[in-house]
Amino acid sequence: MALTITPIPAFNDNYIWALHNAEGQVYVVDPGDANPVKAWLAQSRLTLAGILITHHHKDHTGGLDDLLALVPVPVYGPAGGHIRQLDHLLQEGDRITVLGHAFDVMETPGHTLDHIVYFHPGQDDGADHPPLLFCGDTLFAGGCGRIFEGDPPMMYNSLQRLAALPGTTRVFCAHEYTLANLAFATAADPDNDALAQRQVSERSKRDRQRPTLPSTMSLELRTNPFLRCHSPSLQATVQQRVSQKLDTGLELFTALRRLKDQS
DSSP, X not given: OOOEEEEEEETXXXXXXXXXXXXXXXXXXXXXXXXXXXHHHHHHXXXXXXXXXXXXXXXXXXXXXXXXXXXXXOEEEESSSOOTTXXXXXXXXXXXXXXXXXXXXXXXXXXXXXXXXXXXXXXXXSSSOOOEEEEETTEETXXXXXXXXXXXXXXXXXXXXXXXXXXXXXEEESBOOHHHXXXXXXXXXXXXXHHHXXXXXXXXXXXXXXXXXXXXXXXXXHHOGGXXXXXXXXXXXXXXXXXXXOOSHHHHHHHHHHHHHHO
């Protein structure tokens, strides 16, 4: 049975993703604020059944206490020792079941040292059940997370692992950063026609107050500069901007991330 996935807006630009089934049970991902989740549950007449956490930052965990006071449910998250409310500590290679669907846990350090993502491989049953990725702040539409605790090699390797997932994977990022990310991407990769088309499409969604998410991995591979560090045209543009020869994908990624941090 397919999952329904709904974005619950929080703060200025967060999305708390709600996974729910026909029986009215809900898992939420990264509830930084309990209030919008509680309001959405009440309005939808659905029941919280579990919580998934990708990393320990407050805008992803701040609603845990209030939600657990409402109903005690299992909380899954990274085994880094930062989140006291967890009762299921996860690491690379673990597999969990969410409302009858298997999700694989991948460690993606960089943004934080203990960041994890949740990947459902989809179902080859002839129906529309594509792979699903809940990636927190590792991968964004058109961008990637800041490196707070890790280093560029960590983040680069984490993104390369995600880039190897099937192109049909639906990518559920935790923030609505898309237009700003695409503006930076266009400056770094000005000859990318797919990127120019995406800018128009995503701006139209935001003009209609619609989320730009989820994305797909195939779209990210065509338009996200942090996943395109093999591109000669991107390399040439960034080398000119930083006045430095960039011989490897990691060197190009590091220069891109530095430019984005300064923008």
